[in-house]
Amino acid sequence: MLTLTDRAAEKVKEIRDADDSLNEQGLRVRVIGGGCAGFSYDLFFEDETTEMDQTFTSHGISIYVDMMSAQYVEGTEIDYVEGLQGAGFKFVNPQAKQTCGCGSSFAT
Amino acid sequence: MAHARELKWLERSVGVLSLSDRAIISVSGDDAREWLQGQLTNQLEGVEPGGSVYAFVLTLKGRILADVYALVRDDDVWLDVPTAQVSALLERFDRYIIMEDVDLEARNDLHAIAAQGPSADEVAEGGWPADRLGVGGRQWVVSNDQLESELERLTARGRDLGGGWVSDQAWNHAHVLRGRPRFGVDFGEQTYPQESGLSPVAVSFNKGCYIGQETVVMLENRGKAPKVLWRWAVESDEPPEANAPITLAGTVVGEITSAVPGPDGVSALGFLKRGHQAEGPEGFTIGGAPAQAIGPVEEGPGVCSPPT
Incomplete structure (x- = not known):
């Protein structure tokens, strides 16, 4: 199960509404090998799913995760944070035993 | 001094040898280059086929799992790695392939031949730059059944250039004299990149994230090895x-x-x-x-x- 916080869902809708080509698209969450701590998150709009995907819905937004990535992000909450040093989506992953300083990479 | 003639070739002309302690792992697939960029300490981005990069593969804690020459080809990358680390590297790499289109294969059918010395580039066409002593160098990868004939051909060319074949003993000797440490001899799995003295040639400090990077950057900027x-x-x-x-x-x-x-x-x-x-x-x-x-x-x- 993956969820979006209120702020993250609001931001996703804001970005999607500003671009007609993204109309009604969902979010693809992917885990890729690399980053300081071993695994990195990848997040982008997606309108195609495959039989390898699990689909979740949070705040009316579809979230697609392939089966391999799903095992690394089960239970993750995606937040959106803003600060003086930048803004972005933040993954709060209960399976991450270690994260790198910027939070974009994790180890299990 | 032992091996004086071979050491002179390596310093002044060229020495040719079979790299008996190195093996080849091929990394192929649509995502191979991008994925590998997140595994190596040095900058692979922008390296054209025929180019190479010397780098480390690190553990999560930033210690050196292996030193690697990434030999870039048109459709894949060959990694020249310590033979003793092939299994550990395959296991480690495999762990970090999730959905990427990346295939790994230990190419036991291949063997590396190196020419080292100021005239190394004149020995033969092709191959990849690979300077292992700070004197200039080039290497080729050949199939096992061609090893003997290719070694003979490249050595003959080396002789024409004032050099010749170099034994493993002379090769080991040259590393110490030149001050070029070797994985498995002078440094290994307990060593941080900065401890090895090789970070100027093996680590990029502006390439972005790779596994083990946080420790390396902290050592560089906030601490001492x-x-x-x-x-x-x-x-x-x-x-x-x-x-x-x-x-x-x-x-x-x-x-x-x-x-x-x-x-x-x-x-x-x-x-x-x-x-x-x-x-x-x-x-x-x-x-x-x-x-x-x-x-x-x-x-x-x-x-x-x-x-x-």
Whole structure:
């Protein structure tokens, strides 16, 4: 199960509404090998799913995760944070035993 | 001095040899280059086919799992790695392939041949640049059944250039004399990149994230390596054993990793513990003989700056 916080869902809708080509698209969450701590998150709009995907819905937004990535992000909450040093989506992953300083990479 | 002729070739013309302690892993697939960029300490982005990159593969904690020459080809990348680390590397790499289109294969059917020395580029067309001693170098990868004939052909060309075939013993010897540490001999799985002295040629500090990067960057910017490889001259006829202690005023301040007879006594590589770098070159003892600290490997002739 993956969820979006209120702020993250609001931001996703804001970005999607500003671009007609993204109309009604969902979010693809992917885990890729690399980053300081071993695994990195990848997040982008997606309108195609495959039989390898699990689909979740949070705040009316579809979230697609392939089966391999799903095992690394089960239970993750995606937040959106803003600060003086930048803004972005933040993954709060209960399976991450270690994260790198910027939070974009994790180890299990 | 032993191997004097071969050492002279490596310094002044070219020495050719089969790299018997190295193996090839192929990395192929649509995502191979991008994925590999997140695994290696050096910059792979922008390297064209026929180019190469020297780098480390690190553990999550930032220690060196292997040193690697990434040999870039049109459709894949061949990694020239220590033979003893092939299994560990395959296991480690496989762990970090999730959904990427990346295929790994230990290419036991292939073998690397190196030419090292100022004339290395003149030995033959093709291959990849791979400077292993700071003297200029090139290497080729051939199938096992072609190894003998290719080695013979490249050696003959080396002879025409004033060089010749170099034995494994002379090759080991040259590394110590040049101050170029070797994985599995002078450094290994317990070593941080900065300790090896090879970070100027193996680590990019502006390429972005790769596994183990946080430790490397913290060591570079906020801390100091616990120990660093130095070059040593020992006033002795017999090289000390590996692990022989380096002492200063009766205190152990480091240990030897490799040593060979040199033109004036013994040349050696060995770790010097943090805090003793500024105590001057004199006053050290190795294996009971007076020794001089020549300088850190990082500043020595065996570690040349990467091409820009």
